[in-house]
Amino acid sequence: MKKLGIYIHIPFCVKKCGYCDFYSVKWDEESENSYVRSAINEIKGYVNIKDAYLVDTIYIGGGTPSVIMPQNIENLIGALKNTFTVAENAEISMEANPNTLTGKLNAYRESGINRLSIGIQSLNDNILKTIGRVHNSKEALRAIDSAQKWGFDNINGDVMFNIPGQTLEDIKDTMHQLIGKGIRHISFYSLKLEEGTPMYSMEKDKEISMPGEDLEREMYYAGREIMENHGLIQYEISNFAFKGYECRHNLKYWNQEEYLGIGPSAHSFMGNVRYSNPSSLKEYILNGGKKKFQRNIQEVLNEDELMFEYIMLRLRLTEGLKFAEFKNKYSRDFKETYKEQIDKLLKDNLIYLDDAGIRLTHRGMDISNYVFALFM
Ligand code: SF4
Numbered sequence: 001m002k003k004l005g006i007y008i009h010i011p012f013c014v015k016k017c018g019y020c021d022f023y024s025v026k027w028d029e030e031s032e033n034s035y036v037r038s039a040i041n042e043i044k045g046y047v048n049i050k051d052a053y054l055v056d057t058i059y060i061g062g063g064t065p066s067v068i069m070p071q072n073i074e075n076l077i078g079a080l081k082n083t084f085t086v087a088e089n090a091e092i093s094m095e096a097n098p099n100t101l102t103g104k105l106n107a108y109r110e111s112g113i114n115r116l117s118i119g120i121q122s123l124n125d126n127i128l129k130t131i132g133r134v135h136n137s138k139e140a141l142r143a144i145d146s147a148q149k150w151g152f153d154n155i156n157g158d159v160m161f162n163i164p165g166q167t168l169e170d171i172k173d174t175m176h177q178l179i180g181k182g183i184r185h186i187s188f189y190s191l192k193l194e195e196g197t198p199m200y201s202m203e204k205d206k207e208i209s210m211p212g213e214d215l216e217r218e219m220y221y222a223g224r225e226i227m228e229n230h231g232l233i234q235y236e237i238s239n240f241a242f243k244g245y246e247c248r249h250n251l252k253y254w255n256q257e258e259y260l261g262i263g264p265s266a267h268s269f270m271g272n273v274r275y276s277n278p279s280s281l282k283e284y285i286l287n288g289g290k291k292k293f294q295r296n297i298q299e300v301l302n303e304d305e306l307m308f309e310y311i312m313l314r315l316r317l318t319e320g321l322k323f324a325e326f327k328n329k330y331s332r333d334f335k336e337t338y339k340e341q342i343d344k345l346l347k348d349n350l351i352y353l354d355d356a357g358i359r360l361t362h363r364g365m366d367i368s369n370y371v372f373a374l375f376m
Pocket residue numbers: 012013014015016017020021022024062063064097119
């Protein structure tokens with residue numbers, strides 16, 4: 001049986017953060033119930049692949065999954081288990097925001113969720129205000145305590161750097177406090193202002209200013225150093241974990257494995273086809289998640305495109321690209337095909353090369369987009 005990851009997009013938030021361009025709308029109870037009915041219909045529509053795949057990871061993301069009723073999270077997971085063959089040891093992750101967890105953690109454990117990803121972002125209250133988060137640092141720390149109390153051992157904290165007004169000290173302090181709490185995984189992302197978001201306009205109107213390229217890199221190095229000194233191993237450009245706590249679902253994306261997306265705006269990659277659901281809750285509810293509505297084919301990737309994408313994704317991982325795996329997947333000799341690129345990248349100290357494969361150096365990670373473009 002082939003392995004499959006499933007992503008469920010919960011398209012609700014309490015309030016939109018100033019930098020966010022993910023698809024989400026303001027939560028209300030009626031929309032929540034209609035959404036869940038449609039999502040369950042969409043899930044049931046896949047019953048025909050039950051015997052073809054073993055679902056070994058489920059990721060409930062958003063939006064803010066923790067704004068909806070725990071009973072509905074349980075209903076969604078129940079529908080997945082009734083429709084697909086779900087592995088006994090499946091990783092079941094859910095994203096949560098600190099101030100939406102009260103009274104729900106026990107129910108999440110009971111539903112089978114075994115990994116919690118909490119949107120901490122920063123433990124400086126001014127910084128949290130700048131990016132428009134609805135929680136404060138106390139609530140964030142309390143959320144970690146409560147989750148641990150209810151038996152969640154596998155907790156990720158999302159941390160953001162490159163925020164207007166943020167200092168190196170802020171990053172160091174946030175890292176130390178989180179690590180002190182016994183967190184097992186940290187996703188460490190640089191803020192990029194996307195067009196159409198309030199913060200993008202504020203920056204254009206000079207109401208806020210970004211830290212600048214040098215400070216942005218210094219923040220990244222400082223965070224990385226603290227995590228590595230405390231045993232969180234970098235396994236991807238932006239992701240760090242204690243051994244054995246790497247996110248199995250996200251690894252599927254970087255390993256170019258198949259995944260199925262449920263819910264408005266969710267993306268899927270099945271075979272060599274990428275498709276997505278329209279980013280409209282209204283449409284999703286109106287169509288009841290029926291199959292004809294879901295398959296917006298974005299791209300059917302040919303072999304060259306798949307190969308380029310695979311190189312780019314694998315190089316994001318600190319393990320890098322393995323020649324044997326590449327040959328197995330694409331029946332080509334990597335070193336022969338990309339001799340010119342390898343020579344250039346070695347000369348510029350952007351990759352390490354050994355008998356098994358190539359991987360990015362720290363400098364290569366700093367300018368990874370340049371490295372990827374060379375393989376295009
Ligand atoms: S909580 Fe997450 S998904 Fe919702 S607006 Fe903020 S960043 Fe976006």
